Amino acid sequence: MNFLRFAVRRLAEMAATLLGASFVIFGAMYLAPGNPASFLLAGRSASPEALRAINAQYHLDEPFAVQYVRWLGQVLQGDFGRSITYRTDVSRLLADRLPSTLLLISMALALVLALGLLLGWIGAVRGGAADSTILVTTTFAIGTPSFVAAVLLQGLFAVNLHWFPTGGTGEGPAQMLWHLTLPAVALALYLIGMLARVTRAAMLDVLGQEHVTVARSRGVSDHRVIRRHVFRNALGTVLTTSGLIVSTLLVTTVLVESAFSVGGIGQLLELSTTTKDFPTVQAISLIMVALFMTVNLLVDLLHPLVDPRVALGPRRSAA
Amino acid sequence: MTAATLLRRPGLARIRTSRAPLSLLCLGFVALVVALAVLAPWIAPYDANTVDLGNALAGPSAEHLLGVDASGRDTLSRLVLGARTSLLGPLGVVVFSTLAGVAIGTAAAWRGGWLDSVLSRGAELVFAFPGMLLAILIVSVHGEGLLAPVIALAIAYLPYVSRLTRSLVLAERERPYVEAYRVQGHSGLQICLRHVVPGVAPVVLAQSTINFGYALIDLAGLSFLGLGVPALTPDWGRMVFDGKTAVQYGYPLSAIVPCAAIVLTVVAFNVVGERWADKVSRRDG
Numbered sequence: 001m002n003f004l005r006f007a008v009r010r011l012a013e014m015a016a017t018l019l020g021a022s023f024v025i026f027g028a029m030y031l032a033p034g035n036p037a038s039f040l041l042a043g044r045s046a047s048p049e050a051l052r053a054i055n056a057q058y059h060l061d062e063p064f065a066v067q068y069v070r071w072l073g074q075v076l077q078g079d080f081g082r083s084i085t086y087r088t089d090v091s092r093l094l095a096d097r098l099p100s101t102l103l104l105i106s107m108a109l110a111l112v113l114a115l116g117l118l119l120g121w122i123g124a125v126r127g128g129a130a131d132s133t134i135l136v137t138t139t140f141a142i143g144t145p146s147f148v149a150a151v152l153l154q155g156l157f158a159v160n161l162h163w164f165p166t167g168g169t170g171e172g173p174a175q176m177l178w179h180l181t182l183p184a185v186a187l188a189l190y191l192i193g194m195l196a197r198v199t200r201a202a203m204l205d206v207l208g209q210e211h212v213t214v215a216r217s218r219g220v221s222d223h224r225v226i227r228r229h230v231f232r233n234a235l236g237t238v239l240t241t242s243g244l245i246v247s248t249l250l251v252t253t254v255l256v257e258s259a260f261s262v263g264g265i266g267q268l269l270e271l272s273t274t275t276k277d278f279p280t281v282q283a284i285s286l287i288m289v290a291l292f293m294t295v296n297l298l299v300d301l302l303h304p305l306v307d308p309r310v311a312l313g314p315r316r317s318a319a
Numbered sequence: 320m321t322a323a324t325l326l327r328r329p330g331l332a333r334i335r336t337s338r339a340p341l342s343l344l345c346l347g348f349v350a351l352v353v354a355l356a357v358l359a360p361w362i363a364p365y366d367a368n369t370v371d372l373g374n375a376l377a378g379p380s381a382e383h384l385l386g387v388d389a390s391g392r393d394t395l396s397r398l399v400l401g402a403r404t405s406l407l408g409p410l411g412v413v414v415f416s417t418l419a420g421v422a423i424g425t426a427a428a429w430r431g432g433w434l435d436s437v438l439s440r441g442a443e444l445v446f447a448f449p450g451m452l453l454a455i456l457i458v459s460v461h462g463e464g465l466l467a468p469v470i471a472l473a474i475a476y477l478p479y480v481s482r483l484t485r486s487l488v489l490a491e492r493e494r495p496y497v498e499a500y501r502v503q504g505h506s507g508l509q510i511c512l513r514h515v516v517p518g519v520a521p522v523v524l525a526q527s528t529i530n531f532g533y534a535l536i537d538l539a540g541l542s543f544l545g546l547g548v549p550a551l552t553p554d555w556g557r558m559v560f561d562g563k564t565a566v567q568y569g570y571p572l573s574a575i576v577p578c579a580a581i582v583l584t585v586v587a588f589n590v591v592g593e594r595w596a597d598k599v600s601r602r603d604g
């Protein structure tokens with residue numbers, strides 16, 4: 001019952017924030033100095049009748065509140081309007097491009113979780129030279145922007161060594177995996193370093209606590225202590241970085257997709273930003289914010305299961 | 320095995336102190352980059368926008384120490400002059416987000432009540448947008464240029480500073496000296512400005528130094544998308560953008576040079592900032 005109330009409360013909070021975000025996104029576009037109608041006409045002069053027809057088709061002649069409510073109602077039904085550049089439904093565009101972005105993000109996430117946790121574990125448990133190496137490597141991983149990693153990986157593994165294609169998305173699952181490997185590595189690099197750092201610090205913190213000494217003195221095997229009593233406890237702290245991981249993946253994919261010409265929603269966001277295709281920009285921004293908040297909600301709900309010490313309550317702002 | 324593991328905590332301290340040369344090195348690098356940016360027009364050997372198509376993509380030579388890019392522009396000159404925009408942008412982000420963040424965080428913590436909850440809600444809303452996304456949104460509305468992305472990122476970074484300040488000020492206002500000043504008749508504003516804010520400043524500034532590195536990455540990323548600085552402005556992110564086609568044709572140098580500059584600068588600022596944060600927290604603890 002307590003859990004249910006907590007879940008409902010968080011869900012309501014999320015809905016409120018999402019509503020605020022949708023208002024910001026729509027409002028920002030409404031305030032734009034360029035008139036969408038002039039982009040539709042692409043510099044051609046149009047008769048007043050044609051202009052009026054365009055204004056009516058895209059509902060540009062209505063007051064702000066009416067436009068906003070209409071847009072919100074349509075969005076709730078999955079209708080994001082028509083793209084100004086592509087002249088098709090934005091939802092169609094998104095449906096075509098979302099799979100490659102989701103695959104790319106999933107591949108990067110798998111890399112981040114596997115390598116980040118592993119390196120953090122090794123750094124905390126082994127210490128010494130291994131730890132120093134991991135510290136220096138992760139320092140550089142954190143300092144390397146994804147687009148720098150993308151350009152360097154492309155130059156080395158695609159252009160010089162020909163191991164991977166220089167760009168594109170590929171057809172079919174096997175081709176897609178092959179095409180998206182380098183982008184996934186570029187996307188994951190920063191987060192691997194970040195997660196390794198957080199895992200290492202959290203595990204070192206737990207290693208110094210009394211219950212670890214007690215477990216050891218009672219003859220519990222070293223591996224078991226690390227796995228059951230150190231890593232498990234540290235996982236709660238690690239989980240608090242999940243929001244950062246997801247938001248970084250979502251927004252960084254724009255840069256990586258652009259560098260590797262991956263036909264995902266990130267590249268679409270970049271293209272539609274340069275062409276002022278407002279309906280598409282609005283839709284992608286809203287989807288990114290919604291995805292980000294959904295993951296945050298899930299993590300908040302899962303956190304007590306991973307770490308039973310966490311009390312259910314209003315979200316505490318992490319330090 | 321057990322004993323060895325238990326001895327590791329002091330061992331860690333040894334690693335920390337032995338990393339001092341690294342952080343000194345980074346501090347030196349930060350000073351070098353800043354000096355380059357300030358003295359850029361006198362150091363750069365050529366004009367950053369002199370095009371020499373006949374010489375395009377030439378490798379390093381005595382005339383062009385770091386080679387030239389696809390338009391035949393001298394890479395070294397663009398690198399040195401690009402240090403200005405590449406550092407000035409993040410500086411703007413950090414200065415604005417720090418000033419506004421400290422003001423908002425202090426007000427929220429000091430006043431509490433409705434002001435605190437309004438400001439916290441606002442922060443939640445900004446947190447819902449990943450920083451770069453907010454910047455892309457604002458650029459899509461206002462067009463490219465340096466100012467719009469800087470303001471957008473400053474807004475995106477603001478809640479991080481204000482939340483940190485809020486928690487620090489909440490702890491600080493419980494300390495006896497604040498009550499002592501209050502009893503002596505100092506106004507709340509006076510206590511905040513003269514005593515509380517200077518008290519929490521070191522921690523906030525350490526955080527801002529680390530933010531500088533992230534702002535540099537984000538702004539360079541926007542330039543890489545072609546959404547940041549205008550086309551001809553020398554800027555490291557823009558140089559990577561201009562050089563990425565050449566990379567695909569097997570001439571990576573004009574892109575690698577700015578890449579290295581970005582990575583080294585960000586690492587240097589991060590190490591210096593974290594070292595500072597370590598020192599500050601140890602003094603408090």
